[in-house]
Amino acid sequence: MIEAHQLSKYFGERTAIRNLSFTIATGEAVGLLGLNGAGKTTTLRVLACLLLPTSGSVRIDGIEVTEDPYAIRRRIGFLPDVPPLYPEMTVGRFLAFAARLRQIPAREVPARVAEAEEKTALRETHGEVIGELSHGYRQRVGIAQAIVHKPALLILDEPAAGLDPAQIVEMRGLLRGLRGEHTVLISSHFLTEISQICDRLLVMHEGDLVGQGSEAELAASMGQGGRTIEAEVRGQPADMAARLSGLAGVTQTQSQATAEATTVFAISATSDVRAEVARLLVGSGCELLRLHTRASANLESIFMAMTGKPSGGPQ
Amino acid sequence: MTAVWLIARRELSAYLRTMSGYVIAAAVLFVDGILFNAFALGGQTDRLSTEVLSQFFYFSSGTTMIASVFLSMRLLAEERQTGTMALLASSPLRERDIVLGKFLSALAFLSMFTVASVFMPLLIMVHGKLSIGHVAAGYLGLLLLGSAALAIGTLGSTLARSQVLAAILSGLMVVGLIIIWLLGGVTERPLNDVFFALALWGRHFPPFQAGIIHLRDVIYYLAVTYFALFVAVRVLEARRWR
Numbered sequence: 001m002i003e004a005h006q007l008s009k010y011f012g013e014r015t016a017i018r019n020l021s022f023t024i025a026t027g028e029a030v031g032l033l034g035l036n037g038a039g040k041t042t043t044l045r046v047l048a049c050l051l052l053p054t055s056g057s058v059r060i061d062g063i064e065v066t067e068d069p070y071a072i073r074r075r076i077g078f079l080p081d082v083p084p085l086y087p088e089m090t091v092g093r094f095l096a097f098a099a100r101l102r103q104i105p106a107r108e109v110p111a112r113v114a115e116a117e118e119k120t121a122l123r124e125t126h127g128e129v130i131g132e133l134s135h136g137y138r139q140r141v142g143i144a145q146a147i148v149h150k151p152a153l154l155i156l157d158e159p160a161a162g163l164d165p166a167q168i169v170e171m172r173g174l175l176r177g178l179r180g181e182h183t184v185l186i187s188s189h190f191l192t193e194i195s196q197i198c199d200r201l202l203v204m205h206e207g208d209l210v211g212q213g214s215e216a217e218l219a220a221s222m223g224q225g226g227r228t229i230e231a232e233v234r235g236q237p238a239d240m241a242a243r244l245s246g247l248a249g250v251t252q253t254q255s256q257a258t259a260e261a262t263t264v265f266a267i268s269a270t271s272d273v274r275a276e277v278a279r280l281l282v283g284s285g286c287e288l289l290r291l292h293t294r295a296s297a298n299l300e301s302i303f304m305a306m307t308g309k310p311s312g313g314p315q
Numbered sequence: 316m317t318a319v320w321l322i323a324r325r326e327l328s329a330y331l332r333t334m335s336g337y338v339i340a341a342a343v344l345f346v347d348g349i350l351f352n353a354f355a356l357g358g359q360t361d362r363l364s365t366e367v368l369s370q371f372f373y374f375s376s377g378t379t380m381i382a383s384v385f386l387s388m389r390l391l392a393e394e395r396q397t398g399t400m401a402l403l404a405s406s407p408l409r410e411r412d413i414v415l416g417k418f419l420s421a422l423a424f425l426s427m428f429t430v431a432s433v434f435m436p437l438l439i440m441v442h443g444k445l446s447i448g449h450v451a452a453g454y455l456g457l458l459l460l461g462s463a464a465l466a467i468g469t470l471g472s473t474l475a476r477s478q479v480l481a482a483i484l485s486g487l488m489v490v491g492l493i494i495i496w497l498l499g500g501v502t503e504r505p506l507n508d509v510f511f512a513l514a515l516w517g518r519h520f521p522p523f524q525a526g527i528i529h530l531r532d533v534i535y536y537l538a539v540t541y542f543a544l545f546v547a548v549r550v551l552e553a554r555r556w557r
Contacts, residue, residue, distance in 0.1 A: 048405045073407040084402035086325070088332045100321050101406040145402065 001026040001153060001183045002047065007056035009042050016042040018207045019056070024200075026152070029179045031194035032187040033303060034204035040187040041081060043204070044157050047185070048078040060153060074103065077151035077182070081158045083142025087131030091122055091141055094130060095148050102149035116148040120174060136167035140174070147178065154182040160190055172196060191300050205307040218302050229267045229274055232290040233281055236263055243280060249273045262289060318408050322416025323423070326390070330424045335389070340428035343382045350374040351435045364443035365526070368436055372453040372524040376516065379429065379461045380489055386425060387468025388482040390417040391551070392475050410551040414544055418469050425461045429454065449526030456523020459536035463515065464489055466543035473547040473554075489515065492539075515539070 002024040009016045017039040024030050034040045045051045047058060049069040058065045060072050086094055095113040104112055117123050120140040125133060130141060139159065146154060160171045168190070175197050178184060188194050194201060195215055203211040203218070211218050233240075244253040244267055252268040267277060274291060281288050330336035355370035391413075394400040403413050436450050464485075471485030472478075496517030499510035511518050512535075519532040 048401075050401065050404050070407045070409075073405055076405065078401065078405040080398060080401040082398035082401075084397075084399040086329065086399060088329055089325075097321065097325055098402065098406075101318070101402070101408065103407060 001028070001061060002185070003057075003059045004047075005057050007043075007046065007058055008054050009039075009046060009051060010054045015207045017046075017204075020204075020209045021056075022202055022209060022212055024183060024185065026183055027180075028200060029184040029186070029198045031198035031201045032185060032204065033191070033194060033201055034187070035307060037206070038204040038307075039207040040204055041157055044078075044155050044185070044187055045080075047153075048076055048155050049073055050078075074149075075151055076153045076155060077146030077149065079142045079146045079154075079156045079159060081161065083138055084145070085130050085138055085141055088129065090127050090129055091117070091133075091144075092126040094141065095144055098145040099148045102151075104149050112148050112150070116144040119147065119177060120144040121170075136163055136170070139163060139167075139171070143174065143178075147182070150181070152183060154178060154184045156184070156186045158187055158189070160188060160193055168193065191303060203303060203306050210306045211302075215302070218306070227269060227272070227293050229269060229277060229291065229293055231265045231267065231277055231281060231288065232258070232262050233265070233286040233288055234262045236281070236286040237284055240281070240284060240286065241265065243284065244277065247273055247276050247280065249276075318412040319416040319419065322403075322408075322413060323420040326417055326420030327423050330386075330420065336386070336424060339382055339385050340424075340431075343378045343428060344432055346378050347371075347375055347432050347435065350378075356438075364439050364445060365449060367439055367443070368445070368449055368453065368526070369524050371435055372456065375429075375432065375453075375457055376460055376520050376524070379425070379457050380464045380493075380516075382428075383421075383425060383461050383464035384468050384471075384482055384485045384489060386421045387418075387465050387472055387485060388475075388478045389472065390421060390469050391472040391547075392478045392481040393472075396477060411548045414469060414473070414548045414551060418466060418544055421465050421469070422458075422462055425465060426458060429457055429461065446526060452523050452526045452528050455528065456520055456532075459523075459533060460516070460520055463536045463539040463543070466540040466547075467492070470543045470547040470550070473550045493517070 002022075004023070005021050007020040008018050020039075020043065032040045032043065042051065046053050046065070047060070049065050049072050052066060061075055063071050065072055086097075089097070092113060095116055096109050099109045099112050100106065114123075117126060120143050122137070122140055122144055125137060125141075130138060133141065139162075143156070143159060146156070156175070159175065160168050163171055172193055175184070175186065175193075179197070184198075186194065186198065200214055201212065201218060202209060237243075240263075241253045241255045244250060244265060247269075249269045249271045250267055250273060251270060254266045256264050256266070258264060267273070272293070274293065278288060278291055351371055351374065355367050355374065391400070394403065433450070433454070436445065436453075439445050467488050468481070468485040471488060472481040475481035475484050492513065492515035495510050496514035499507040499514065499517075502510060519535050522529050522532055
């Protein structure tokens with residue numbers, strides 16, 4: 001679907017992106033991770049044919065972006081970091097306008113608008129003026145305009161930016177729903193969102209692509225393969241942490257007492273050892289209250305290691 | 316052409332749905348009315364109808380140029396300010412579709428309230444005779460002058476990053492093209508001929524004001540419109556691929 005080769009973009013003397021090479025297969029959901037200024041937005045704008053690369057090439061569906069941008073624009077849906085909305089228009093009129101801009105025949109527009117509204121849960125706001133909608137709804141309208149023409153490639157720049165926790169959960173569901181129908185490229189600061197929605201990650205730092213692959217592949221490449229398993233127990237023997245560390249595949253165990261007189265063990269392991277951990281804890285006479293895998297913590301540590309940032313990075 | 320029509324229709328609807336368009340239209344009609352009553356009609360009863368009509372078009376040409384600058388300042392600068400340019404730029408549109416659609420919407424809106432001022436010339440009929448040809452020529456002149464000023468304003472809006480800057484830039488370009496007439500007065504031939512020929516108002520509008528249509532004046536205003544829109548398209552293309 002997308003083949004980028006040695007892609008660079010300079011703004012005067014400033015390097016925005018440098019020698020990026022990656023491919024994205026049809027149907028994949030790929031996350032673009034990076035701190036502010038990493039070059040994520042520039043990369044997405046080049047892919048959306050809004051900017052011309054200074055050097056290198058990008059082919060989308062086999063078409064070079066510099067040769068036939070108009071053909072590519074028919075194939076993409078783009079949500080920039082600020083949703084491009086006309087506040088004086090109603091949701092329905094705006095989506096119809098967006099569909100017509102993307103050359104959808106007039107007779108098909110009502111059905112396409114209805115479908116986009118259905119997918120983004122906007123049916124009830126069809127006749128409402130965009131300027132009077134909440135931020136979360138405006139973000140949904142932004143996504144609806146990007147999918148109203150059923151593009152093969154969906155490019156979303158920070159779709160969850162500025163949303164409250166409840167809206168983020170809704171947005172996650174919405175984005176998951178889009179995966180099957182489009183090739184999706186999402187940039188985000190929210191590692192949890194990215195890890196739950198995307199098949200693969202591209203990690204950018206200061207204009208460079210510093211890593212790409214699945215979460216596990218990235219972890220392996222950074223020597224941080226595996227996962228962290230959290231277990232909350234009550235009434236454990238004094239040497240429980242040492243016993244857990246003795247399990248095959250476990251690299252490290254940390255314990256922390258809680259205010260409720262329980263103990264939380266954070267067990268780092270190279271493989272899924274939940275069953276072994278559960279057996280050992282119960283066999284040792286503990287009351288096992290909770291057991292789960294903490295994947296996001298891994299992703300965060302991978303990201304920090306790749307970008308060399310000890311803190312202040314993505315959430 | 317569909318894309319031009321789509322953009323023009325949306326833009327015209329924005330003029331009609333927001334206050335700014337009405338404020339500009341109301342201000343122009345109000346000022347036109349005041350000037351018409353105070354100066355064109357005046358207190359004199361022995362003036363010829365044609366003089367009154369000519370005065371009306373004289374004043375209206377000024378308000379039309381000012382209104383054109385204010386109407387066009389938002390056309391592209393606002394799209395960039397609010398981020399909606401990304402919607403147009405990521406859609407399969409040509410830059411000329413965007414510029415032409417925007418320009419035509421502003422021209423349609425300007426035409427609406429320019430034609431709405433026709434009751435003022437009609438008032439002349441109460442005490443005098445009215446030449447329909449003079450009225451038609453005057454309004455054609457106003458629309459051609461407005462078209463040229465709007466095209467310059469569209470160019471200003473393409474160049475500037477904010478609406479205020481766009482208005483200032485467009486205003487400077489329009490004023491520059493008007494006062495170039497003065498340079499013609501202080502230079503020798505053939506340079507003064509060039510200055511007179513380029514002046515936006517001094518040579519080309521007075522014939523319309525007097526009810527006379529010269530082909531050269533029509534061509535001049537159409538040429539200014541075309542040139543300004545052509546440069547606006549090029550600027551937009553350059554910015555898109557910067």
